[in-house]
Amino acid sequence: MADEFTARLDAYLDGELPSSEMKAIDAHVRGCPPCATDVLIRVQMKRATQSAGKRYNPSSEFRQRIQQKLLKQPRPWVGRAWMAVSAVLATLLVATLLSWYIGGQRLGQDQAFSEVADLHVAALASPNTVDVASSDRHTVKPWFQGKIPFTFNLPELQNTEFTLVGGRMAYLGQAPGAELIFQVRKHYVSVFIFQEHAAPALRSGSGVRKHVSFNYETWTEGGLRYIAIGDTTGEDISKLAELLKAAAKS
Amino acid sequence: MEVAKDRLTAAAFEELAMPLFDQLYNFAHWLTKERSEAEDLVQETYAKALRGLTSFQPGTNFRAWMYRILRNTFLTSRTGLKMGASVPLDADDAPEIPSSAGTPESIFIDKSQEHLLQTAIDELPLHFREVLLLCDVEEMSYQEIADTLSIPIGTVMSRLSRARRALRELLQKKLGR
Numbered sequence: 001m002a003d004e005f006t007a008r009l010d011a012y013l014d015g016e017l018p019s020s021e022m023k024a025i026d027a028h029v030r031g032c033p034p035c036a037t038d039v040l041i042r043v044q045m046k047r048a049t050q051s052a053g054k055r056y057n058p059s060s061e062f063r064q065r066i067q068q069k070l071l072k073q074p075r076p077w078v079g080r081a082w083m084a085v086s087a088v089l090a091t092l093l094v095a096t097l098l099s100w101y102i103g104g105q106r107l108g109q110d111q112a113f114s115e116v117a118d119l120h121v122a123a124l125a126s127p128n129t130v131d132v133a134s135s136d137r138h139t140v141k142p143w144f145q146g147k148i149p150f151t152f153n154l155p156e157l158q159n160t161e162f163t164l165v166g167g168r169m170a171y172l173g174q175a176p177g178a179e180l181i182f183q184v185r186k187h188y189v190s191v192f193i194f195q196e197h198a199a200p201a202l203r204s205g206s207g208v209r210k211h212v213s214f215n216y217e218t219w220t221e222g223g224l225r226y227i228a229i230g231d232t233t234g235e236d237i238s239k240l241a242e243l244l245k246a247a248a249k250s
Numbered sequence: 251m252e253v254a255k256d257r258l259t260a261a262a263f264e265e266l267a268m269p270l271f272d273q274l275y276n277f278a279h280w281l282t283k284e285r286s287e288a289e290d291l292v293q294e295t296y297a298k299a300l301r302g303l304t305s306f307q308p309g310t311n312f313r314a315w316m317y318r319i320l321r322n323t324f325l326t327s328r329t330g331l332k333m334g335a336s337v338p339l340d341a342d343d344a345p346e347i348p349s350s351a352g353t354p355e356s357i358f359i360d361k362s363q364e365h366l367l368q369t370a371i372d373e374l375p376l377h378f379r380e381v382l383l384l385c386d387v388e389e390m391s392y393q394e395i396a397d398t399l400s401i402p403i404g405t406v407m408s409r410l411s412r413a414r415r416a417l418r419e420l421l422q423k424k425l426g427r
Binding site: 003006007010011014016042045046048049050051052053054055056057058062063065066067069070 | 264267268271272275276279280285288289292293296297300364367368371382383385386387389391392407408410411414415417418
């Protein structure tokens with residue numbers, strides 16, 4: 001019971017009793033000198049403990065360290081927002097880079113085909129369309145010996161619509177190559193052959209494609225880049241390409 | 251220190267938690283009795299609190315939450331375990347041991363005896379020391395103490411009373427009365 005009473009006395013001093021009980025104890029203490037003394041001692045002890053208990057102070061360095069760590073710590077909501085923003089930015093960056101890359105590739109490829117088309121047009125516009133004029137592949141091919149750093153095979157054109165007109169030197173990206181001119185009906189088709197690394201911008205595609213109204217097909221074979229280009233039909237270009245591919249493999 | 255029922259942001263955490271820094275450090279030092287360990291404990295407390303922001307229930311007492319993290323961190327620390335920080339099962343139910351150290355009248359102390367009082371507090375068993383400090387130094391309400399220590403209010407009241415009695419007895423011994 002004494003325990004319970006002292007506990008209530010402490011609660012009274014701590015202001016933790018309901019107001020009715022507070023008043024009751026207050027009234028009792030006023031009329032009871034021993035209890036009044038006890039309360040006085042308890043109040044004094046409580047104050048002394050309060051003062052003595054505030055004993056330790058953190059150093060300013062430690063406080064700064066914690067603050068820096070708190071500020072440095074990725075904040076959950078900021079982190080999540082930042083992650084979302086980062087993801088969007090990363091996607092945009094990848095899309096932009098991809099777009100640049102693809103655009104760059106496309107631009108480079110367009111420029112290369114423009115250059116090839118120019119070579120084709122320039123050859124046809126020249127008073128000397130070919131440097132070696134012959135329909136005989138065994139004449140044209142050897143003409144390139146010593147002029148270009150590679151060799152190639154020409155197809156047998158008998159029983160085809162195609163006729164070999166001749167050949168001439170061509171340069172693409174400062175690299176020497178061969179330009180072979182074929183005729184199909186009234187159309188001329190140029191077939192350029194370069195070392196593959198001389199025209200890195202050119203990419204092989206599936207079948208015949210179009211560039212400034214010219215039909216063209218490009219492919220690689222044996223480290224060489226072939227480009228067949230002309231104003232004839234895509235079907236003609238494709239047939240010639242097949243003949244050349246077959247010859248290269250033979 | 252009740253936090254509004256909206257989401258507690260890290261920025262709000264900093265605003266609420268940093269003003270508690272000195273108090274938390276003081277309490278940590280009383281628990282660990284050593285500066286570097288107190289610093290480690292406070293640092294760990296802040297890190298845990300920040301990491302566990304989502305576990306804080308808005309509308310509840312933030313100060314009690316921080317003290318609870320600190321205390322739980324201490325109890326599971328090497329020092330805490332070494333000190334046998336767990337509360338004896340019968341600590342709050344044991345019959346009162348009659349005091350033989352004189353009457354309360356004999357222990358009036360003044361400011362010059364503060365160090366003596368600090369030593370006495372230091373010598374209290376952990377479960378008495380913490381409840382005494384939370385009430386008299388941190389000026390927590392019984393409800394806050396109950397929240398911090400995860401015990402019922404009735405236990406807070408009885409444990410606090412026993413802690414004060416134990417402190418008085420220790421002081422009487424030190425004063426040779």
